[in-house]
Amino acid sequence: MPELPEVEALREFLDARLVGKEIARVLPVAISVLKTYDPPLGALDGATVTAVDRHGKYLDVTAGGLHLLVHLARAGWLQWRDDLPAAPPRPGRGPLALRTALSGGDGFDLTEAGTTKRLAVHLVRDPAEVPGVARLGPDPLAEDFDRDAFAALLAGERRQVKGALRDQGLVAGIGNAYSDEILHAARMSPFKPVHRLTDDDVTTLYEALRTTLADALARSRGTEAGRLKAEKKSGLRVHGRTGEPCPVCGDTIREVSFSDSSLQYCPTCQTGGKPLADRRLSRLLK
Known part of the structure:
Protein backbone atom coordinates (compact mmCIF):
# COMPACT_ATOMS: atom_id res chain seq x y z
CA MET A 1 0.00 0.00 0.00
CA ARG A 135 -11.44 12.47 9.82
CA LEU A 136 -7.73 12.77 9.10
CA GLY A 137 -5.36 13.70 11.88
CA PRO A 138 -2.41 16.07 11.35
CA ASP A 139 0.25 15.46 8.72
CA PRO A 140 3.35 14.12 10.53
CA LEU A 141 5.74 16.01 8.24
CA ALA A 142 4.01 19.37 8.67
CA GLU A 143 6.25 22.11 10.09
CA ASP A 144 3.99 22.63 13.10
CA PHE A 145 3.89 18.93 13.98
CA ASP A 146 6.42 19.06 16.81
CA ARG A 147 7.14 16.70 19.67
CA ASP A 148 4.62 18.37 21.99
CA ALA A 149 1.87 18.13 19.38
CA PHE A 150 2.61 14.42 19.01
CA ALA A 151 2.58 13.91 22.78
CA ALA A 152 -0.80 15.64 23.02
CA LEU A 153 -2.25 13.25 20.45
CA LEU A 154 -1.02 10.23 22.41
CA ALA A 155 -2.36 11.45 25.74
CA GLY A 156 -5.17 9.21 26.95
CA GLU A 157 -4.55 6.46 24.38
CA ARG A 158 -5.03 2.95 25.78
CA ARG A 159 -4.10 0.82 22.77
CA GLN A 160 -0.83 -0.57 21.41
CA VAL A 161 1.56 1.83 19.73
CA LYS A 162 1.44 0.00 16.38
CA GLY A 163 -2.30 0.52 16.12
CA ALA A 164 -2.04 4.15 17.20
CA LEU A 165 0.50 4.96 14.50
CA ARG A 166 -1.73 3.42 11.82
CA ASP A 167 -4.85 5.30 12.90
CA GLN A 168 -5.47 7.91 10.20
CA GLY A 169 -7.62 9.89 12.61
CA LEU A 170 -4.66 10.26 14.95
CA VAL A 171 -1.81 10.86 12.48
CA ALA A 172 -2.37 10.94 8.72
CA GLY A 173 -0.45 8.92 6.16
CA ILE A 174 1.28 6.13 8.11
CA GLY A 175 0.35 2.55 7.23
CA ASN A 176 1.52 -0.95 8.00
CA ALA A 177 4.97 -0.70 6.42
CA TYR A 178 6.17 2.59 7.86
CA SER A 179 4.73 1.90 11.31
CA ASP A 180 6.97 -1.19 11.35
CA GLU A 181 9.92 0.90 10.19
CA ILE A 182 9.29 3.66 12.74
CA LEU A 183 9.04 1.22 15.62
CA HIS A 184 12.23 -0.54 14.54
CA ALA A 185 14.06 2.79 14.41
CA ALA A 186 12.69 3.64 17.87
CA ARG A 187 13.71 0.17 19.18
CA MET A 188 10.18 -0.27 20.50
CA SER A 189 7.79 -3.24 20.58
CA PRO A 190 4.76 -2.82 18.31
CA PHE A 191 2.60 -4.08 21.17
CA LYS A 192 3.79 -1.62 23.80
CA PRO A 193 0.75 0.16 25.28
CA VAL A 194 0.73 3.87 24.50
CA HIS A 195 -0.23 4.82 28.04
CA ARG A 196 3.00 3.21 29.29
CA LEU A 197 5.26 5.37 27.15
CA THR A 198 7.56 7.56 29.18
CA ASP A 199 8.43 11.12 28.15
CA ASP A 200 11.71 9.78 26.77
CA ASP A 201 9.81 7.09 24.85
CA VAL A 202 7.56 9.72 23.26
CA THR A 203 10.58 11.77 22.25
CA THR A 204 12.31 8.72 20.76
CA LEU A 205 9.17 7.67 18.90
CA TYR A 206 8.60 11.18 17.54
CA GLU A 207 12.18 11.46 16.28
CA ALA A 208 11.97 8.00 14.67
CA LEU A 209 8.68 8.94 13.01
CA ARG A 210 9.97 12.18 11.53
CA THR A 211 13.31 10.73 10.43
CA THR A 212 11.86 7.55 8.90
CA LEU A 213 9.23 9.40 6.87
CA ALA A 214 11.58 12.21 5.81
CA ASP A 215 14.23 9.72 4.66
CA ALA A 216 11.65 7.69 2.72
CA LEU A 217 10.32 10.84 1.06
CA ALA A 218 13.84 11.90 0.11
CA ARG A 219 14.40 8.50 -1.56
CA SER A 220 11.05 8.67 -3.37
CA ARG A 221 11.23 12.28 -4.49
CA GLY A 222 11.97 12.61 -8.19
CA THR A 223 11.30 8.92 -8.84
CA GLU A 224 8.94 8.18 -11.72
CA ALA A 225 5.54 6.81 -10.74
CA GLY A 226 6.26 3.36 -12.17
CA ARG A 227 9.35 2.90 -9.99
CA LEU A 228 8.01 4.11 -6.65
CA LYS A 229 6.89 0.68 -5.45
CA ALA A 230 10.34 -0.79 -5.98
CA GLU A 231 11.96 2.23 -4.35
CA LYS A 232 9.79 1.85 -1.28
CA LYS A 233 10.58 -1.85 -0.92
CA SER A 234 14.31 -1.32 -1.33
CA GLY A 235 14.40 1.16 1.54
CA LEU A 236 12.52 -0.94 4.10
CA ARG A 237 14.66 -2.48 6.83
CA VAL A 238 12.20 -4.84 8.56
CA HIS A 239 8.79 -4.68 6.91
CA GLY A 240 8.33 -7.50 4.40
CA ARG A 241 11.71 -9.00 5.33
CA THR A 242 10.71 -11.96 7.51
CA GLY A 243 13.60 -14.39 7.89
CA GLU A 244 16.26 -11.93 6.78
CA PRO A 245 18.96 -10.56 9.10
CA CYS A 246 18.27 -7.26 10.84
CA PRO A 247 20.51 -4.60 9.25
CA VAL A 248 21.26 -3.18 12.71
CA CYS A 249 22.04 -6.22 14.89
CA GLY A 250 21.94 -9.24 12.57
CA ASP A 251 19.15 -11.05 14.44
CA THR A 252 16.48 -12.76 12.33
CA ILE A 253 13.49 -10.56 11.51
CA ARG A 254 10.27 -12.14 12.71
CA GLU A 255 6.59 -11.81 11.87
CA VAL A 256 3.23 -11.74 13.58
CA SER A 257 0.34 -12.60 11.26
CA PHE A 258 -3.24 -11.39 11.48
CA SER A 259 -6.32 -12.24 9.43
CA ASP A 260 -5.57 -9.71 6.67
CA SER A 261 -2.11 -8.33 7.41
CA SER A 262 1.16 -8.95 9.22
CA LEU A 263 3.86 -7.02 11.00
CA GLN A 264 7.61 -7.53 11.09
CA TYR A 265 10.07 -6.69 13.86
CA CYS A 266 13.52 -7.49 15.24
CA PRO A 267 13.48 -9.26 18.64
CA THR A 268 16.92 -8.00 19.67
CA CYS A 269 16.26 -4.38 18.73
CA GLN A 270 12.65 -4.15 19.85
CA THR A 271 11.53 -6.77 22.37
CA GLY A 272 14.55 -7.59 24.50
CA GLY A 273 15.22 -10.72 22.49
CA LYS A 274 11.76 -12.20 23.11
CA PRO A 275 9.71 -13.38 20.13
CA LEU A 276 6.22 -11.92 20.12
CA ALA A 277 3.39 -14.41 20.54
CA ASP A 278 0.63 -14.63 17.96
CA ARG A 279 -1.80 -11.88 18.92
CA ARG A 280 -4.76 -14.23 18.40
CA LEU A 281 -3.49 -16.87 20.80
CA SER A 282 -1.96 -15.06 23.78
CA ARG A 283 -1.79 -11.75 25.52
CA LEU A 284 0.42 -9.07 23.97
CA LEU A 285 3.96 -8.62 25.14
CA LYS A 286 4.79 -5.25 26.57
Whole structure:
Protein backbone atom coordinates (compact mmCIF):
# COMPACT_ATOMS: atom_id res chain seq x y z
CA MET A 1 0.00 0.00 0.00
CA PRO A 2 1.39 3.43 -0.89
CA GLU A 3 1.83 5.55 2.21
CA LEU A 4 2.71 9.18 2.88
CA PRO A 5 6.18 9.21 1.23
CA GLU A 6 5.00 7.52 -1.98
CA VAL A 7 1.76 9.51 -2.22
CA GLU A 8 3.65 12.76 -1.70
CA ALA A 9 6.13 11.73 -4.41
CA LEU A 10 3.18 10.94 -6.69
CA ARG A 11 1.71 14.35 -5.89
CA GLU A 12 4.91 16.07 -6.94
CA PHE A 13 5.14 13.89 -10.04
CA LEU A 14 1.59 14.79 -11.08
CA ASP A 15 1.94 18.44 -10.14
CA ALA A 16 4.73 18.80 -12.70
CA ARG A 17 2.65 17.11 -15.41
CA LEU A 18 -0.95 18.13 -14.77
CA VAL A 19 -1.11 21.74 -13.59
CA GLY A 20 -2.11 24.02 -16.45
CA LYS A 21 -3.29 21.09 -18.60
CA GLU A 22 -6.85 20.58 -19.83
CA ILE A 23 -8.75 17.41 -18.97
CA ALA A 24 -10.39 15.88 -22.02
CA ARG A 25 -12.29 13.17 -20.16
CA VAL A 26 -12.27 11.01 -17.05
CA LEU A 27 -13.37 7.47 -17.86
CA PRO A 28 -14.30 5.00 -15.10
CA VAL A 29 -13.65 1.41 -16.19
CA ALA A 30 -14.37 -0.58 -13.02
CA ILE A 31 -17.83 -0.09 -11.55
CA SER A 32 -16.52 -0.16 -8.00
CA VAL A 33 -13.98 2.66 -8.34
CA LEU A 34 -16.27 5.73 -8.35
CA LYS A 35 -17.77 6.49 -4.95
CA THR A 36 -19.73 9.67 -5.81
CA TYR A 37 -22.23 10.67 -8.48
CA ASP A 38 -22.83 14.40 -7.89
CA PRO A 39 -21.15 16.21 -9.53
CA PRO A 40 -20.77 13.76 -12.44
CA LEU A 41 -17.33 13.00 -13.87
CA GLY A 42 -18.40 14.79 -17.07
CA ALA A 43 -18.15 18.06 -15.13
CA LEU A 44 -14.37 17.77 -15.53
CA ASP A 45 -14.49 17.68 -19.35
CA GLY A 46 -12.59 20.72 -20.62
CA ALA A 47 -11.54 21.85 -17.13
CA THR A 48 -7.98 23.02 -16.48
CA VAL A 49 -6.01 21.47 -13.64
CA THR A 50 -5.01 24.18 -11.16
CA ALA A 51 -3.43 22.16 -8.33
CA VAL A 52 -2.44 18.72 -7.11
CA ASP A 53 -2.54 18.31 -3.33
CA ARG A 54 -2.33 15.51 -0.78
CA HIS A 55 -4.41 14.73 2.30
CA GLY A 56 -2.81 11.85 4.18
CA LYS A 57 -2.85 9.00 1.62
CA TYR A 58 -5.33 10.79 -0.67
CA LEU A 59 -4.30 12.52 -3.89
CA ASP A 60 -6.36 15.61 -4.75
CA VAL A 61 -6.47 16.90 -8.34
CA THR A 62 -8.24 20.27 -8.52
CA ALA A 63 -9.83 21.29 -11.83
CA GLY A 64 -12.76 23.55 -12.65
CA GLY A 65 -13.34 24.24 -8.96
CA LEU A 66 -13.85 20.51 -8.28
CA HIS A 67 -11.65 17.99 -6.50
CA LEU A 68 -10.88 14.55 -7.91
CA LEU A 69 -9.71 12.60 -4.87
CA VAL A 70 -7.95 9.25 -5.22
CA HIS A 71 -7.18 6.71 -2.51
CA LEU A 72 -5.04 3.91 -3.91
CA ALA A 73 -5.81 1.52 -1.03
CA ARG A 74 -3.77 -1.68 -0.74
CA ALA A 75 -3.38 -2.77 -4.36
CA GLY A 76 -4.05 0.37 -6.38
CA TRP A 77 -1.49 2.29 -8.40
CA LEU A 78 -1.14 5.18 -10.81
CA GLN A 79 0.51 4.81 -14.22
CA TRP A 80 1.43 7.87 -16.24
CA ARG A 81 1.19 7.51 -20.02
CA ASP A 82 2.65 10.02 -22.48
CA ASP A 83 0.44 8.64 -25.25
CA LEU A 84 -2.92 7.23 -24.27
CA PRO A 85 -4.75 4.95 -26.72
CA ALA A 86 -7.24 6.83 -28.88
CA ALA A 87 -9.99 4.27 -28.30
CA PRO A 88 -11.78 4.40 -24.94
CA PRO A 89 -10.96 1.53 -22.57
CA ARG A 90 -13.38 -1.38 -22.37
CA PRO A 91 -14.67 -2.63 -19.03
CA GLY A 92 -13.34 -6.08 -18.28
CA ARG A 93 -11.45 -8.20 -15.82
CA GLY A 94 -8.11 -6.42 -16.20
CA PRO A 95 -6.51 -4.16 -13.60
CA LEU A 96 -7.53 -0.86 -15.25
CA ALA A 97 -10.02 0.99 -13.03
CA LEU A 98 -10.09 4.59 -14.32
CA ARG A 99 -8.44 6.66 -17.04
CA THR A 100 -7.87 10.42 -17.00
CA ALA A 101 -7.13 11.71 -20.50
CA LEU A 102 -5.71 15.15 -21.17
CA SER A 103 -6.36 17.17 -24.31
CA GLY A 104 -2.73 16.75 -25.35
CA GLY A 105 -3.05 12.97 -25.61
CA ASP A 106 -1.28 12.13 -22.37
CA GLY A 107 -2.76 11.29 -18.98
CA PHE A 108 -2.82 8.62 -16.33
CA ASP A 109 -4.46 5.29 -15.54
CA LEU A 110 -5.50 4.03 -12.13
CA THR A 111 -5.06 0.28 -11.79
CA GLU A 112 -5.82 -2.23 -9.06
CA ALA A 113 -4.52 -5.76 -8.76
CA GLY A 114 -6.31 -8.66 -7.12
CA THR A 115 -9.96 -9.45 -6.56
CA THR A 116 -10.59 -7.25 -3.51
CA LYS A 117 -11.45 -3.84 -4.92
CA ARG A 118 -10.80 -0.97 -2.53
CA LEU A 119 -9.35 1.72 -4.80
CA ALA A 120 -11.63 4.76 -4.38
CA VAL A 121 -12.23 7.87 -6.50
CA HIS A 122 -14.42 10.76 -5.36
CA LEU A 123 -15.40 13.90 -7.28
CA VAL A 124 -16.49 16.56 -4.79
CA ARG A 125 -16.72 20.31 -4.38
CA ASP A 126 -14.82 20.25 -1.10
CA PRO A 127 -12.32 17.54 0.04
CA ALA A 128 -13.97 17.52 3.46
CA GLU A 129 -17.04 15.92 1.83
CA VAL A 130 -15.05 12.67 1.71
CA PRO A 131 -15.40 11.00 5.14
CA GLY A 132 -11.87 9.58 5.03
CA VAL A 133 -10.43 13.06 4.49
CA ALA A 134 -12.68 14.75 7.04
CA ARG A 135 -11.44 12.47 9.82
CA LEU A 136 -7.73 12.77 9.10
CA GLY A 137 -5.36 13.70 11.88
CA PRO A 138 -2.41 16.07 11.35
CA ASP A 139 0.25 15.46 8.72
CA PRO A 140 3.35 14.12 10.53
CA LEU A 141 5.74 16.01 8.24
CA ALA A 142 4.01 19.37 8.67
CA GLU A 143 6.25 22.11 10.09
CA ASP A 144 3.99 22.63 13.10
CA PHE A 145 3.89 18.93 13.98
CA ASP A 146 6.42 19.06 16.81
CA ARG A 147 7.14 16.70 19.67
CA ASP A 148 4.62 18.37 21.99
CA ALA A 149 1.87 18.13 19.38
CA PHE A 150 2.61 14.42 19.01
CA ALA A 151 2.58 13.91 22.78
CA ALA A 152 -0.80 15.64 23.02
CA LEU A 153 -2.25 13.25 20.45
CA LEU A 154 -1.02 10.23 22.41
CA ALA A 155 -2.36 11.45 25.74
CA GLY A 156 -5.17 9.21 26.95
CA GLU A 157 -4.55 6.46 24.38
CA ARG A 158 -5.03 2.95 25.78
CA ARG A 159 -4.10 0.82 22.77
CA GLN A 160 -0.83 -0.57 21.41
CA VAL A 161 1.56 1.83 19.73
CA LYS A 162 1.44 0.00 16.38
CA GLY A 163 -2.30 0.52 16.12
CA ALA A 164 -2.04 4.15 17.20
CA LEU A 165 0.50 4.96 14.50
CA ARG A 166 -1.73 3.42 11.82
CA ASP A 167 -4.85 5.30 12.90
CA GLN A 168 -5.47 7.91 10.20
CA GLY A 169 -7.62 9.89 12.61
CA LEU A 170 -4.66 10.26 14.95
CA VAL A 171 -1.81 10.86 12.48
CA ALA A 172 -2.37 10.94 8.72
CA GLY A 173 -0.45 8.92 6.16
CA ILE A 174 1.28 6.13 8.11
CA GLY A 175 0.35 2.55 7.23
CA ASN A 176 1.52 -0.95 8.00
CA ALA A 177 4.97 -0.70 6.42
CA TYR A 178 6.17 2.59 7.86
CA SER A 179 4.73 1.90 11.31
CA ASP A 180 6.97 -1.19 11.35
CA GLU A 181 9.92 0.90 10.19
CA ILE A 182 9.29 3.66 12.74
CA LEU A 183 9.04 1.22 15.62
CA HIS A 184 12.23 -0.54 14.54
CA ALA A 185 14.06 2.79 14.41
CA ALA A 186 12.69 3.64 17.87
CA ARG A 187 13.71 0.17 19.18
CA MET A 188 10.18 -0.27 20.50
CA SER A 189 7.79 -3.24 20.58
CA PRO A 190 4.76 -2.82 18.31
CA PHE A 191 2.60 -4.08 21.17
CA LYS A 192 3.79 -1.62 23.80
CA PRO A 193 0.75 0.16 25.28
CA VAL A 194 0.73 3.87 24.50
CA HIS A 195 -0.23 4.82 28.04
CA ARG A 196 3.00 3.21 29.29
CA LEU A 197 5.26 5.37 27.15
CA THR A 198 7.56 7.56 29.18
CA ASP A 199 8.43 11.12 28.15
CA ASP A 200 11.71 9.78 26.77
CA ASP A 201 9.81 7.09 24.85
CA VAL A 202 7.56 9.72 23.26
CA THR A 203 10.58 11.77 22.25
CA THR A 204 12.31 8.72 20.76
CA LEU A 205 9.17 7.67 18.90
CA TYR A 206 8.60 11.18 17.54
CA GLU A 207 12.18 11.46 16.28
CA ALA A 208 11.97 8.00 14.67
CA LEU A 209 8.68 8.94 13.01
CA ARG A 210 9.97 12.18 11.53
CA THR A 211 13.31 10.73 10.43
CA THR A 212 11.86 7.55 8.90
CA LEU A 213 9.23 9.40 6.87
CA ALA A 214 11.58 12.21 5.81
CA ASP A 215 14.23 9.72 4.66
CA ALA A 216 11.65 7.69 2.72
CA LEU A 217 10.32 10.84 1.06
CA ALA A 218 13.84 11.90 0.11
CA ARG A 219 14.40 8.50 -1.56
CA SER A 220 11.05 8.67 -3.37
CA ARG A 221 11.23 12.28 -4.49
CA GLY A 222 11.97 12.61 -8.19
CA THR A 223 11.30 8.92 -8.84
CA GLU A 224 8.94 8.18 -11.72
CA ALA A 225 5.54 6.81 -10.74
CA GLY A 226 6.26 3.36 -12.17
CA ARG A 227 9.35 2.90 -9.99
CA LEU A 228 8.01 4.11 -6.65
CA LYS A 229 6.89 0.68 -5.45
CA ALA A 230 10.34 -0.79 -5.98
CA GLU A 231 11.96 2.23 -4.35
CA LYS A 232 9.79 1.85 -1.28
CA LYS A 233 10.58 -1.85 -0.92
CA SER A 234 14.31 -1.32 -1.33
CA GLY A 235 14.40 1.16 1.54
CA LEU A 236 12.52 -0.94 4.10
CA ARG A 237 14.66 -2.48 6.83
CA VAL A 238 12.20 -4.84 8.56
CA HIS A 239 8.79 -4.68 6.91
CA GLY A 240 8.33 -7.50 4.40
CA ARG A 241 11.71 -9.00 5.33
CA THR A 242 10.71 -11.96 7.51
CA GLY A 243 13.60 -14.39 7.89
CA GLU A 244 16.26 -11.93 6.78
CA PRO A 245 18.96 -10.56 9.10
CA CYS A 246 18.27 -7.26 10.84
CA PRO A 247 20.51 -4.60 9.25
CA VAL A 248 21.26 -3.18 12.71
CA CYS A 249 22.04 -6.22 14.89
CA GLY A 250 21.94 -9.24 12.57
CA ASP A 251 19.15 -11.05 14.44
CA THR A 252 16.48 -12.76 12.33
CA ILE A 253 13.49 -10.56 11.51
CA ARG A 254 10.27 -12.14 12.71
CA GLU A 255 6.59 -11.81 11.87
CA VAL A 256 3.23 -11.74 13.58
CA SER A 257 0.34 -12.60 11.26
CA PHE A 258 -3.24 -11.39 11.48
CA SER A 259 -6.32 -12.24 9.43
CA ASP A 260 -5.57 -9.71 6.67
CA SER A 261 -2.11 -8.33 7.41
CA SER A 262 1.16 -8.95 9.22
CA LEU A 263 3.86 -7.02 11.00
CA GLN A 264 7.61 -7.53 11.09
CA TYR A 265 10.07 -6.69 13.86
CA CYS A 266 13.52 -7.49 15.24
CA PRO A 267 13.48 -9.26 18.64
CA THR A 268 16.92 -8.00 19.67
CA CYS A 269 16.26 -4.38 18.73
CA GLN A 270 12.65 -4.15 19.85
CA THR A 271 11.53 -6.77 22.37
CA GLY A 272 14.55 -7.59 24.50
CA GLY A 273 15.22 -10.72 22.49
CA LYS A 274 11.76 -12.20 23.11
CA PRO A 275 9.71 -13.38 20.13
CA LEU A 276 6.22 -11.92 20.12
CA ALA A 277 3.39 -14.41 20.54
CA ASP A 278 0.63 -14.63 17.96
CA ARG A 279 -1.80 -11.88 18.92
CA ARG A 280 -4.76 -14.23 18.40
CA LEU A 281 -3.49 -16.87 20.80
CA SER A 282 -1.96 -15.06 23.78
CA ARG A 283 -1.79 -11.75 25.52
CA LEU A 284 0.42 -9.07 23.97
CA LEU A 285 3.96 -8.62 25.14
CA LYS A 286 4.79 -5.25 26.57
